[in-house]
Amino acid sequence: MRLRTAGRCERVSYWTNISGGNPKSLWPSASAALLDGIAKIVPAALLVELIRIVYRSFAEPEAGLDTGRMWIVAAVLVGWLAVMYGTNSILYDRSYKAAYDVSAEGRMKLAEHLRGLSLGYFGKRDPGDVTNVLLGDYGQVEHTISHNVPQLISAIVLPALAVVGLAFLDWRMALAMFVALPFGLLLLALTDSLQARLSESHVRAKNEASNRLQEYLSGIKEIKAHRMNGQRFERLRFSFDRLKRASIRLEGIMGPLVMGAMLLARSGFTIMIAAGSYLLAGGTLDLPSFLLFLLVGIRVFDPLTVVLMSYGEIRYSAYSAKRIMDVRKELPPEGGAIVDPTGEIRFHRVTFGYEDDKPVLRELSFAIAPKTITALVGPSGSGKSTVTRLIARFWDVQQGEVSIGGTPLREAEPERLLDGISMVFQDVYLFADTIGNNIRVGKMTATQAEIEAAARRACCHEFISRLPQGYDTPVGEGGSTLSGGEKQRVSIARALLKDASIVLLDEATASLDPENEAAVQTAINELVADKTVLIIAHRLKTIQYADRILVLEQGRLAESGTHDELVGQGGIYSRLWSIQQEAEGWQVK
Ligand SMILES: Nc1ncnc2c1ncn2[C@@H]1O[C@H](COP(=O)(O)OP(=O)(O)OP(=O)(O)O)[C@@H](O)[C@H]1O
Secondary structure (H helix, E strand, O other), rough: OOHHHHOEEEOOOOHHHHHOOHHHHHHHHHHHHHHHHHHHHHHEEEEEEEEHHHHHHHHOOHHOOOOOHHHHHHHHHHHHHHHHHHHHHHHHHHHHHHHHHHHHHHHHHHHHHHOOOHHHHHHOOOOHHHHHHHHHHHHHHHHHHHHHHHHHHHHHHHHHHHHHHHHHHHHHHHHHOOOOOHHHHHHHHOHHHHHHHHHHHHHHHHHHHHHHHHHHOHHHHHHHOOOOOOHHHHHHHHHHHHHHHHHHHHHHHHHHHHHHHHHHHHHHHHHHHHHHHHEEEEOOOOOOHHHHHHHHHHHHOOOOOOOOHHHHHHHHHHHHHHHHHHHEEOOOOOOOOOOOOOOOOOEEEEEOOOOOOOOOOEEEEEEEOOOOOEEEEEOOOHHHHHHHHOOOOOOOOOOEEEEEEOOEHHEOOOOHHHHHHHEEEOOOOOOOOOOHHHHOOOOOOHHHHHHHHHHOOOOOHHHHHHHHOOHHHHHOOOHOOOOOHHHHHHHHHHHHOOOOOEEEOOOOOOOHHHHHHHHHHHHHHHHOOOOOEEOOOOOOHOOOOOOOOEEEEEOOEEEEOOOOHHHHHOOHHHHHHHHOOOOOOOOEE
């Protein structure tokens, strides 16, 4: 399917980016940080007032200690503490909630968005990478919204307020305090693109390591069975090595630069102390003002240091958010036409390849009449499964046209199209849920009676009834607690419940023992009655009574006709038939 992306070169704002496309989620934490920043000035101002009162009692002993004013200061401080506690807990609660909302809702929306994308998209990406976007990247963005953004705002608000307020008090001291800050920020700005590049390569290395680890764990059975510790382990070790190098580069290069920026910014405090001592000695600055600068300086430089330290994390998060945005920009297949699934399925000069320059199907043309059974045979890799995937519009064709009931699938509404198709694959996937709910997947609104009726027709009611909790028995992820034949019958029960007009069967009995195969055969005969059926089977006995047999070879239609016609032609089918004649199997009625 041709992948379309919306506005690849469209620019999004920085805030949209770091919030993973949801800048409004930044408001609660931003306002909490803003208020917090303003409020942090209050105790410093009160402390200075206290120092002034005490200082005045020494400077003017006849006036005495103004205890009334001291009590007022203490009362204001207590009031401030109460207000701060109340507002902070509400605002922080909201800012954390906003962050968790972004990741919970965002993850769900993204999962839903992914469901709508073509399978071609997943073919191009490692499945583990998609998991990393959903879990890792969202986690990173969540952390930025709940922690880094408030710190950043607090660190901007405080110096801004301080520089204005202190400049009124003594512009020389204010200048000394902030003179080095622009140089620190400049150093940081100059390293911005380097930081972006290092963050990007670190995220890539981290994802690669996690993909390889997932691959290693998923294939652990094969790795053990084939004593593959060498090659597979090498891939894992190499990815961990790459991650180590990327981490060292990120920390090793950015660490000193960020520390340099931090030192430059903080040196303002030292310059201010030197300037203050000089001015105090010269008599042009009084002690309370000097103390005020010292107190405010500590309050200003601490959050500034924290934010400079977390600057890398914000940059890092921006890359995570970009990955989220990139997935969001992928558009689902277009088309709104409603397909009539009871109509004819037609391939007209279809050429298709998963990669542009490697066609799998070439100039393929055939038609499947409604309510007939068509079998698809041919050597492995000839493109049989690909044909079924194109009928379900998992991909769009590069040339020619696939249509159902006269509607080209390129124009079809993808979800509605699939409503009209039941698919039974060779590898059946069952969800980690009860067996009843796994059958319900075919029709989410099905009643228990409908589920049981479908299970009876699919020959699985008996084995389900023997399970300890019957239809409420959990099946384990992937259906690990059921046999291959049982899983296949559950999948047929799903398809029966769905009752779609088109049935696509892919090698449904290939790997079963005779007893299971007989049960699956009965189930399939139930399923295909009165439907338009396309069945792939390697064993020709199973499809000799199909209405039509299509023989594919290297993506082309080599032969087509009934079993008897094809045997009579003495071509590929006839050769395959003589080889397989002794094979036992089921037969489509
Ligand atoms: N998702 C994919 N991405 C890239 N290539 C693919 C993909 N799926 C199949 N192919 C390739 O397309 C060709 C046809 O595959 P397809 O599964 O349609 O053949 P098949 O006739 O069903 O084979 P088999 O009988 O072994 O199942 C093969 O060469 C296969 O390697």
